Amino acid sequence: xxxxxxxxxxxxxxxxxxxxxxxxxxxxxxxxxxxxxxxxxxxxxxxxxxxxxxxxxxxxxxxxxxxxxxxxxxxxxxxxxxxxxxxxxxxxxxxxxxxxxxxxxxxxxxxxxxxxxxxxxxxxxxxxxxxxxxxxxxxxxxxxxxxxxxxxxxxxxxxxxxxxxxxxxxxxxxxxxxxxxxxxxxxxxxxxxxxxxxxxxxxxxxxxxxxxxxxxxxxxx
Amino acid sequence: xxxxxxxxxxxxxxxxxxxxxxxxxxxxxxxxxxxxxxxxxxxxxxxxxxxxxxxxxxxxxxxxxxxxxxxxxxxxxxxxxxxxxxxxxxxxxxxxxxxxxxxxx
Numbered sequence: 001x002x003x004x005x006x007x008x009x010x011x012x013x014x015x016x017x018x019x020x021x022x023x024x025x026x027x028x029x030x031x032x033x034x035x036x037x038x039x040x041x042x043x044x045x046x047x048x049x050x051x052x053x054x055x056x057x058x059x060x061x062x063x064x065x066x067x068x069x070x071x072x073x074x075x076x077x078x079x080x081x082x083x084x085x086x087x088x089x090x091x092x093x094x095x096x097x098x099x100x101x102x103x104x105x106x107x108x109x110x111x112x113x114x115x116x117x118x119x120x121x122x123x124x125x126x127x128x129x130x131x132x133x134x135x136x137x138x139x140x141x142x143x144x145x146x147x148x149x150x151x152x153x154x155x156x157x158x159x160x161x162x163x164x165x166x167x168x169x170x171x172x173x174x175x176x177x178x179x180x181x182x183x184x185x186x187x188x189x190x191x192x193x194x195x196x197x198x199x200x201x202x203x204x205x206x207x208x209x210x211x212x213x214x215x216x217x218x219x220x221x
Numbered sequence: 222x223x224x225x226x227x228x229x230x231x232x233x234x235x236x237x238x239x240x241x242x243x244x245x246x247x248x249x250x251x252x253x254x255x256x257x258x259x260x261x262x263x264x265x266x267x268x269x270x271x272x273x274x275x276x277x278x279x280x281x282x283x284x285x286x287x288x289x290x291x292x293x294x295x296x297x298x299x300x301x302x303x304x305x306x307x308x309x310x311x312x313x314x315x316x317x318x319x320x321x322x323x324x325x326x
Contacts, residue, residue, distance in 0.1 A: 003226035007233030014237030018244030025248035029255030036259040040266045051274045055281030062285030063292070070296030077300040081307040088311065089318035101323050112324045180322075199322040207321055214314035215307040 078212065085211050086200065093178045093196060097145070107145045110136075110181060111154060114146075114168070117183035117192035118155075122164055124190060129165035131186035136170070137177045137195075146170075 001009075097106045104112075114134055122130060134151055148170045155168035168183075175182055180195035200207065307314075320326040 003229045006230055010230070010233040010237045011240070014240040018240045021241070021244040022247055022251070025251040029251050032252075032255050033258060033262075036262060040262060044266055044270060047270050048273060048277070051277045055277045058278065059281040059285035059288070062282065063288050066289035066292040070292050070299075073293070073296045073300050074303060077303050078307075081304065081311075085311060085314045085318060089315045089322065092315060092319060096319065096323065101319055101325060104323075104325060109323045109325065116324055194324070196322045199324075200318070203321055207318060210317050210321070211314050214317045215310045216303060 078216065081215055082208055082211050085215065086207075090178055090196065090200070097140075097143070097179065106179075107150070110140070110146050110179075111150070113181050113194040114151070114154060114183060115158060117181060117194050118158055118166055118168070119162070120192045121183060121185055121190045122162060122166065125185070129167070131167045131169070133169055133171040133173075133184045133186055135173055135175050135182040135184065137179055138174045140179055141170075141174050 096109070100106055101109060118132060121132065132155075134146075136146070140146075151168040151170055155166045158164075159166045169186070171184070175195065177195040177197060180197075180199065182191060182193050182195060184191040
């Protein structure tokens with residue numbers, strides 16, 4: 001082999017070695033790229049799945065809040081009607097005073113409330129005789145829906161019925177109320193407030209339930 | 222003559238070394254280029270993820286808002302129906318209240 005052939009062979013070998021080195025490097029680079037693409041693809045899928053879950057949660061949160069607001073809207077409508085009923089009931093009291101309620105006159109209604117109050121005080125007292133003051137509103141006292149004579153008769157009737165000496169006296173003191181009565185033991189120890197406002201407040205919880213039934217569960221006619 | 226031949230062979234060997242050295246140098250460039258490409262690929266992927274995340278969130282929010290509107294519309298109708306029913310039963314309800322506060326029950 002001559003020198004020229006040797007040189008050519010050396011060159012050829014070097015070129016092949018260089019090409020091999022370059023090819024290996026390219027293969028390595030391609031492998032790295034491919035691995036990175038696969039990893040990114042996997043990460044991307046996980047990321048999108050997580051974002052979908054977050055999105056669904058956000059949508060559910062919006063829907064939950066809307067359902068809550070819808071309940072509030074209906075609740076407010078109910079509350080408004082309940083309040084309107086209670087207010088309207090008080091505005092009808094003057095009509096009750098002039099025309100009575102159902103078959104009862106206002107005097108009979110007052111008499112019933114006085115009886116209820118007296119019996120309540122009598123139940124809590126062991127005395128054989130009880131002196132009681134009956135307090136009316138300024139308006140009711142002026143209208144004389146019930147008189148001292150009627151109170152005296154009512155006291156006697158209750159005494160006979162319950163075997164106690166119950167004396168009822170119309171108090172000079174008058175109360176600020178739309179109507180109803182306060183009955184107080186003369187010594188001031190026990191008092192039963194049966195004014196309409198107080199009864200409304202006292203029966204508030206059960207009254208509201210009854211109003212809801214009457215307003216919303218009754219078939220309108 | 223032999224000296225001349227040796228010189229030519231040495232030059233050939235030197236030339237061959239250079240070719241191999243150049244190839245070795247290009248390895249680092251090839252790998253660096255691959256790293257750079259991976260870096261850019263990651264950046265593009267992150268950007269795409271951001272865009273898709275915003276798109277997904279917007280889609281679900283929109284669906285939620287649409288459902289919200291339906292729920293509130295139905296609730297408004299129901300509230301009006303409640304009011305109407307209550308309105309027609311108002312006198313009865315007032316009578317129930319009066320019965321109780323007047324002590325007629």
